[in-house]
Amino acid sequence: MEDAESIAKKPRFSSGFPADFFSDPSRIVPIVGNGSDDEEEEKQQPAAAPVASTPLDLEWERFQREVVNAPDANETKKEAYENATVFAEPVLASEIPEGFPAPETQSDRRSRSKRQKELDDRELIMDRLLEEERAQEEADMKVVSMKNRLDLLRQKREAAKAAKASSVPA
Structure with a gap:
């Protein structure tokens, strides 16, 4: 005590x-x-x-x-954010963002398929022409070889006739 x-x-x-x-x-x-916790x-x-x-x-x-004893920066920023008024004029956004290709329309698809078909037809025609040209060259080569063979046979006949004529005494 x-x-x-x-x-x-x-x-x-x-x-x-x-x-x-x-x-x-x-x-x-x-x-x-x-020591009290009351701020008031x-x-x-x-x-x-x-x-x-x-x-x-x-x-x-x-x-x-x-x-x-400066006021807290976060509190001042928070107050400024809460008191801020944001206003902007409406702006129309394009349907196609920059850098992206335009979407294809039905007419674009038709014209593209038509161009592709024409290109395929031209390639087919060119392939046929090249094939015909090759066939013509082969036929020409056969004709030339047949002419050469025919000339060779004529020369042999003439040589045989000449040999026969020189061997027969007159």
């Missing part, structure tokens, strides 16, 4: 420092809170800001306001 009474008699400091620890009142550590209580009891007298103190206070 004596321990409880002696603890109760000792002065308690919320900041952990005795009241007369700082000799300069402008350097007093502000009381950060009384903390907002109702703002910490007493020391009065700045030197330019260095003024600069330090400005630094704390602008940098240390």
Whole structure:
């Protein structure tokens, strides 16, 4: 029990420092809170800001306001996003995106199939002409070989007649 009474008699400091620890009142550590989780209580009891007298103190206070205690960037972005109004004029989009080929129409398909049929017919005609030309060349070669054979036979006959005529004494 004596321990409880002696603890109760000792002065308690919320900041952990005795009241007369700082000799300069402008350097007093502000009381950060009384341990409660209620933000409303903390907002109702703002910490007493020391009065700045030197330019260095003024600069330090400005630094704390602008940098240390600056509003959260995400919150300001969120507010700006929520308050933003987006408006754009409607624009007709083309049915065919850039870089894509145009879709084929019925007439395009017909004309393409007609061109393909004409091309196939021309190829068929050219194949027939080449085949006929080859056949003609083969026939010409046969004719030439037959003429050569006929000439050879004529020469043999003439040679045989000449040999017969020279062997018969007159």
